[in-house]
Structure formats: structure tokens, C-alpha cells
């Protein structure tokens with residue numbers, strides 16, 4: 001894709017970031033649960049929460065490390081029991097995404113977080129999938145699902161989850177790998193990813209968020225992923241950077257998540273510009289937006305304000321998000337046309 005030259009007055013850049021069409025490629029649907037919805041679902045399902053009210057829960061969102069985040073994350077997920085709960089969670093996110101001009105989203109879900117609590121995988125997938133179908137019809141948002149294996153669990157458990165999910169294989173487009181990265185390298189899941197590849201599923205994996213560049217190498221060469229989620233640690237390895245650029249492997253970068261989990265001490269020091277200027281297919285995404293301080297446009301606005309990225313970078317990030325998505329070439333071309341129309345509207 002050839003970057004076009006646009007003359008965008010600097011004061012119009014924030015509005016342009018919000019208005020431009022974009023794809024979100026790294027968002028965990030369980031990480032979109034807002035305190036209000038957690039309480040509403042807890043009441044509907046008669047689940048007791050270890051928080052007195054919405055305000056107490058929101059205060060607890062100021063977690064201090066990964067474990068305190070995971071404690072709240074699992075408490076939040078405990079209110080999800082019925083198909084309608086999964087639908088409502090996805091719908092709340094999809095409406096929020098539409099408001100940010102996200103026109104395509106590929107949402108992660110963690111079936112093991114739910115099957116471990118006795119919720120059938122069918123309930124999870126049917127509820128999420130129905131929201132995706134409605135998003136296309138009612139919001140004009142194209143939405144798809146990617147099933148993630150929890151990497152702190154075993155490969156045998158990943159195989160069990162895959163078996164449970166296969167009757168619903170038309171309702172998700174790929175598999176990913178998430179949860180605690182360090183100590184759980186991609187190659188731990190070599191066999192299950194090979195099986196998913198045979199099944200024709202798309203493959204992605206979290207790698208190089210906190211883990212070393214070696215994890216990105218093994219995600220590429222052992223798991224044979226098509227995209228790397230996060231991948232920001234790749235900048236430490238020039239040979240890896242060259243490989244990612246040459247093979248046009250998208251990196252789904254999540255700036256506010258990186259800030260909250262202290263991957264970078266502050267946004268000014270985020271390496272998104274380095275990745276883009278090296279020719280990598282880097283994208284901006286929200287990861288767990290309810291927990292990490294913002295949805296898509298908030299990620300764009302804060303990152304651009306902190307790092308001095310330009311309108312040219314904005315175009316590249318949006319174009320990269322479409323290039324990196326699992327839609328066909330005709331759909332990509334249509335979205336790029338819409339992107340160019342938006343930029344022309346904002347040009348001086």
C-alpha cells in the first residue's frame with residue numbers, strides 16, 4: 001500500500017484520529033467489561049461480588065501489578081453465565097467500537113476462563129457470535145472472533161479446548177495465545193498450533209510484550225503465526241526487525257496497556273514510531289480497554305499527543321490495520337478508499 005501525501009493542519013489531527021476508519025486486531029472481549037455491566041450481570045444472575053458497589057469496583061481498577069489485574073479480571077468474568085451475558089458484553093464493546101469508527105474488529109475470547117467455571121463453550125461462542133452478526137447488520141461493524149488458549153495452562157488443555165470448540169468452528173476465524181507470557185514460550189504450544197493450521201484456522205500469538213525477542217522468533221518459526229500480538233520487544237533485535245518488515249508481519253501494539261503494565265515507563269518513551277519508521281506493519285489497539293484506560297480513539301489520541309506522531313503516521317496505522325486484518329483484498333481496498341476520503345476531507 002502506497003502512503004499518500006496529505007496536508008493536514010496540526011490542529012485537525014485529533015479529530016482526524018477519531019474520525020478515520022480503522023480496524024482493531026487486539027482486544028480481549030472479557031477485558032471490555034465495565035464495572036456497571038459487571039454489577040448489572042451480577043444482579044441478573046444472583047452472583048455475589050467481593051466489591052460493595054460500582055464505585056468500589058472502579059477504584060479497584062487502579063491495580064498495581066499483573067496479579068491484581070488478574071484478580072479483578074477473573075472476578076469480573078465470574079458474572080458471565082448465560083448466552084445473553086456473553087452477547088451483552090460483546091454488544092457493549094461493539095457499540096463503543098462503532099463510536100470510535102472501528103469498522104472491523106477481530107475480538108479475542110478466552111474459553112478456558114469460562115469452561116473452568118462450568119460454563120459450556122457453546123454458550124460462550126453462540127452469545128459472542130450472535131453479537132458479531134448483529135454488529136454487521138445494526139452498526140455497520142464487521143466483527144469476527146479469535147479463540148485464545150491460556151498459555152499458563154498446558155498444551156493438553158489447549159487440545160481439549162480445541163476439541164470442544166470444533167463443532168462451532170464456523171463461528172471463529174482463528175486461534176491465539178494469551179495470559180502470562182514469561183516462562184510460557186510459544187513453542188510450548190507447537191503441536192496444537194500445527195493442528196489448528198491443518199484445520200485452516202488463522203494463527204496469532206502474544207509475543208514480545210514482556211518476553212524476549214526469542215519468543216517472537218519462535219511464534220514466527222515454530223507456531224507460524226500470521227500476526228504477532230504486542231511484539232514491541234522486537235526492537236531489541238535488528239535482525240528480527242528486518243524479518244518482520246520483509247515478511248510484512250503485523251504487530252498489534254497496545255500503547256495504553258503497555259503504559260499500565262509498565263512495559264514503557266511513560267508514553268513518550270513508547271517505541272511505536274521506531275516500529276513504523278522501520279517499515280513494520282504496526283497497528284494501534286486497546287487490549288483490555290475497560291482495565292487499561294481507554295478504547296481505540298483514546299489510545300490514538302494519547303499516543304499521538306505523547307510521541308509527536310504525524311498525520312502520515314495516522315494514515316499508515318489505519319492502513320496497516322486493514323492490511324493486517326483477516327478480510328479479503330476487496331474489503332481491504334474498500335476500507336482504504338474510505339480512509340483516503342476521510343483524509344481528503346480533513347486536508348487543508
Ligand SMILES: [Zn+2]
Nearest residue numbers: 028178206287
Ligand atoms: Zn492482549
